[in-house]
Amino acid sequence: MNESDETLLARILDGDEEAFAALYRRRQGPVYRFALHMTNRVAAAEDITQEVFLALLENGHRFDSSRGNLLSFLYGIARNHALRRIEKSWRMEPVAFVDDQPGTEDLLNDLMRRETVEQVRQAVVSLPPMYREAVVLCYLENLSYEEAAAVLECPVGTVRSRLSRGRLILAQKLIGHAVGNCL
Amino acid sequence: MSDDSIQDLLRALAEADASTEAPPEIEMRLRKKFRSRKRRRAWQGIAQWALWAPLVPAAAAVVMLFVFVHRKPAVAPVSPVSINTPALPYLEQVVPPQPEEIVTDFFPLMHPAPPFGRGKLLRVELPASAMKMVGLPVHEEHLADAVQADVLVGEEGLPRAIRFVKFDIK
Numbered sequence: 001m002n003e004s005d006e007t008l009l010a011r012i013l014d015g016d017e018e019a020f021a022a023l024y025r026r027r028q029g030p031v032y033r034f035a036l037h038m039t040n041r042v043a044a045a046e047d048i049t050q051e052v053f054l055a056l057l058e059n060g061h062r063f064d065s066s067r068g069n070l071l072s073f074l075y076g077i078a079r080n081h082a083l084r085r086i087e088k089s090w091r092m093e094p095v096a097f098v099d100d101q102p103g104t105e106d107l108l109n110d111l112m113r114r115e116t117v118e119q120v121r122q123a124v125v126s127l128p129p130m131y132r133e134a135v136v137l138c139y140l141e142n143l144s145y146e147e148a149a150a151v152l153e154c155p156v157g158t159v160r161s162r163l164s165r166g167r168l169i170l171a172q173k174l175i176g177h178a179v180g181n182c183l
Numbered sequence: 184m185s186d187d188s189i190q191d192l193l194r195a196l197a198e199a200d201a202s203t204e205a206p207p208e209i210e211m212r213l214r215k216k217f218r219s220r221k222r223r224r225a226w227q228g229i230a231q232w233a234l235w236a237p238l239v240p241a242a243a244a245v246v247m248l249f250v251f252v253h254r255k256p257a258v259a260p261v262s263p264v265s266i267n268t269p270a271l272p273y274l275e276q277v278v279p280p281q282p283e284e285i286v287t288d289f290f291p292l293m294h295p296a297p298p299f300g301r302g303k304l305l306r307v308e309l310p311a312s313a314m315k316m317v318g319l320p321v322h323e324e325h326l327a328d329a330v331q332a333d334v335l336v337g338e339e340g341l342p343r344a345i346r347f348v349k350f351d352i353k
Contacts, residue, residue: 015221017214024210032205049205053213057220117199120192139193140200167189174192 005070006063013060024053027071030141031078037136038082040125048081068150075143075151079133086129123173131166134159283351289335289344290317302337306348314347 003011003019005027011019028049035048055077063073124135137148138159149156312326331348 015224017217017221020217021210021214024213028209029204033200033203036203037200046205046209050209050213054216057217113195114199116192117196120196124193124196135193139190140197142197167186170193171186171189174189 006065009056009060009063009070012057020053020057023056023070027074028053030071031074034075034136034141035078035082037121037124037140038079038129038132039085040121041085044082044085048078048085051081052077068147072143072147072150075137075141076153079151082133083129119174120170123170126173127166127169131162131169134162135166135170138163285349285351286333287319287347287349289346291344292342296343297337299337299343302335302343305334305336307332307334313345317345319347 003022005023008019008023008026012023031052032045032049035052036042036045039045039048052074056074063070068076124132124140127135133152134148137143137151138145143151145156145159148159152159308329309332310326311321311328311330313332314330315321315326331350333346333348334342335344335346337343
């Protein structure tokens with residue numbers, strides 16, 4: 001039986017460890033990826049993921065389903081932690097991503113694809129946080145504008161304008177990178 | 184670079200990272216914390232009870248003392264008019280009669296008595312000489328003895344009537 005996040009949360013607050021494990025397994029991926037894309041640091045992403053679910057244990061009773069779904073609630077906690085860490089340290093360390101799905105292309109194409117993805121990743125993490133979080137939520141985690149607005153606690157129009165501005169900055173960065181590579 | 188190209192590149196990044204997940208040790212750490220938190224909360228509950236439990240008898244004693252100190256004078260029912268006063272239609276506080284009590288009729292204390300609307304019945308202790316004042320026979324040697332009486336007090340605060348109580352010892 002596939003219980004809703006909200007049902008699992010109710011069981012968690014009653015002390016059901018299996019419900020906690022089920023919710024964690026269902027939602028840790030998006031939370032972890034969001035934290036990773038925001039901070040570009042594996043250790044930070046791991047810490048944030050842990051803090052998010054601990055915060056859920058402590059403050060899960062504050063979740064209000066009328067303000068959004070539980071995943072948005074988790075993203076909201078992750079966002080707060082990520083922004084706090086970004087404020088503390090602007091120096092980003094390179095992150096080692098493991099590609100679990102080796103491509104079927106030849107080695108050269110695979111390397112080119114990896115390089116391109118890595119360039120985009122670096123461009124995303126270099127965005128100012130207010131644009132980065134909108135880009136990560138909407139383009140990398142596929143949230144709707146409305147869902148992103150709930151997480152970011154801003155109007156949908158603001159999300160749209162941040163995305164537009166974010167794409168513009170990304171284009172400039174990626175063009176700059178491409179030109180740099182050609183020289 | 185067009186807007187579509189940017190979105191394509193972002194899509195490629197999303198696909199590349201789609202299977203990225205937190206390492207399994209985080210779940211283990213969280214489950215451990217979940218269990219320790221659950222234990223801690225259980226102990227907190229016990230500790231709270233252990234902290235307050237000894238105070239329960241003391242609190243009960245305080246409440247009983249408070250009730251004892253602030254209790255109102257006993258109030259007994261009034262059977263209307265065995266006295267020459269207007270009828271006693273309504274009393275605010277009425278206590279069920281004590282079976283071992285024997286009471287006299289009411290004796291009016293005001294002549295003439297103004298109209299009586301409502302009042303209270305107060306149980307008081309008086310010297311037996313008070314019985315003599317209303318015409319009841321009291322032996323001289325018992326005039327100073329204490330007797331119990333019910334005084335009917337009107338809502339204006341004046342004593343309207345009195346009856347005397349005798350306890351029938353069975």
